Amino acid sequence: KSVADLGSLAGKRVLVRSDLNVPLDGTTITDDGRIRASVPTIEALSEAGARVVVCAHLGRPKGAPEDRYSLAPVATRLGELLGAPVTFATDTVGESAEAAVAAMSDGDVVLLENLRFNPGETSKDEAERGAFADELAALADAFVSDGFGVVHRKQASVYDVATRLPAAVGGLVSTEVDVLRRLTVEPDRPYAVVLGGAKVSDKLGVIANLLRTADRLLIGGGMVFTFLKAQGHEVGRSLLESDQVDTVRGYLDEAKERGVEIVLPVDIVAATEFSADADHEVVAADAIPAGRIGVDIGPASGALFAERLADCRTVFWNGPMGAFEMAPYAEGTRAVAQALVDVTARGALTVVGGGDSAAAVRQLGFADDRFGHISTGGGASLEYLEGKQLPGLTVLDEQG
Numbered sequence: 001k002s003v004a005d006l007g008s009l010a011g012k013r014v015l016v017r018s019d020l021n022v023p024l025d026g027t028t029i030t031d032d033g034r035i036r037a038s039v040p041t042i043e044a045l046s047e048a049g050a051r052v053v054v055c056a057h058l059g060r061p062k063g064a065p066e067d068r069y070s071l072a073p074v075a076t077r078l079g080e081l082l083g084a085p086v087t088f089a090t091d092t093v094g095e096s097a098e099a100a101v102a103a104m105s106d107g108d109v110v111l112l113e114n115l116r117f118n119p120g121e122t123s124k125d126e127a128e129r130g131a132f133a134d135e136l137a138a139l140a141d142a143f144v145s146d147g148f149g150v151v152h153r154k155q156a157s158v159y160d161v162a163t164r165l166p167a168a169v170g171g172l173v174s175t176e177v178d179v180l181r182r183l184t185v186e187p188d189r190p191y192a193v194v195l196g197g198a199k200v201s202d203k204l205g206v207i208a209n210l211l212r213t214a215d216r217l218l219i220g221g222g223m224v225f226t227f228l229k230a231q232g233h234e235v236g237r238s239l240l241e242s243d244q245v246d247t248v249r250g251y252l253d254e255a256k257e258r259g260v261e262i263v264l265p266v267d268i269v270a271a272t273e274f275s276a277d278a279d280h281e282v283v284a285a286d287a288i289p290a291g292r293i294g295v296d297i298g299p300a301s302g303a304l305f306a307e308r309l310a311d312c313r314t315v316f317w318n319g320p321m322g323a324f325e326m327a328p329y330a331e332g333t334r335a336v337a338q339a340l341v342d343v344t345a346r347g348a349l350t351v352v353g354g355g356d357s358a359a360a361v362r363q364l365g366f367a368d369d370r371f372g373h374i375s376t377g378g379g380a381s382l383e384y385l386e387g388k389q390l391p392g393l394t395v396l397d398e399q400g
């Protein structure tokens with residue numbers, strides 16, 4: 001069901017699950033992309049006369065309040081972006097939330113405090129989760145699921161609450177799903193996937209599936225050292241998941257059998273320490289000195305990746321190529337971002353998936369509109385591409 005299927009919303013209390021999990025430096029929001037992406041749904045509901053009760057999580061608190069995970073700064077930013085006041089409830093389902101909702105007029109927006117300050121939100125115990133979902137549902141007459149970044153989580157505000165209220169899918173979630181579907185159902189070819197980020201163990205499922213759907217896999221980031229090791233190279237003191245080397249070797253063999261091209265870096269920026277001011281040099285990927293740590297793909301690899309992306313019609317990218325948050329090690333990530341921008345300009349569908357990659361491209365100064373789509377979901381987009389059932393989506397299908 002879409003929001004339109006919920007009928008007239010004027011005067012109704014609508015609970016919206018958004019993903020407002022933004023990076024913070026103290027109380028300063030360093031990338032407000034997820035808040036911006038959440039605004040259109042909230043705005044449309046408010047304009048339709050609904051009383052919009054927004055709920056979201058921030059970080060991973062352990063079921064109890066922690067100041068550093070308060071959504072208070074997000075409420076301020078949301079109000080700025082909406083150009084209208086947002087009332088912040090200092091709890092999620094307690095007195096403050098009830099009072100804030102009771103005081104609402106049509107069109108008003110309330111943001112509840114971090115859902116994960118309540119143990120029921122993420123509990124594995126269905127009864128505990130259900131009890132919290134009952135409390136959330138009591139604050140509203142209808143539910144809109146708009147937090148794409150959390151649809152892979154079976155949590156009270158994503159899953160259980162949708163069984164307790166008339167529920168609809170929000171515009172952000174349906175846009176994200178439409179785009180990702182184009183990557184899985186007959187993508188325009190060549191279809192390349194660029195994977196980076198720290199750990200290969202986080203990406204095993206998606207790699208296995210991409211070997212069946214993609215034409216090229218380009219690997220960078222911390223996870224590349226496990227690939228280089230699987231090819232028999234030494235990686236110095238670089239990040240290495242020794243227990244995954246055999247699995248990765250299996251992927252390399254399978255790729256060969258299936259005719260999927262695996263593109264690995266040919267050079268690496270190797271530093272003496274994992275810090276921005278450490279001594280660093282570019283070395284061949286098969287000759288990383290014993291004491292050195294790989295911190296980025298090198299310039300020849302950036303050029304190689306750009307060349308292998310240039311003729312693609314579809315590109316998905318998840319995970320930075322190096323430690324981009326340290327300026328000297330951002331060039332590999334910049335090269336891939338530029339390659340995506342170039343291929344987008346030539347008409348390819350490009351999708352940047354994930355909080356880190358989205359934050360990286362923005363931090364490097366690339367505007368969102370130079371890519372086909374910047375997904376708000378990291379884990380969620382990977383699990384979608386992995387072909388998994390996502391609880392936050394299946395529950396809506398079951399209700400519809």
Ligand code: 3PG
Pocket residue numbers: 019021059060149150153355377378379380
């Ligand atoms: C994300 O950052 O990917 C989403 O907000 C989900 O957060 P989580 O991984 O803590 O559930």
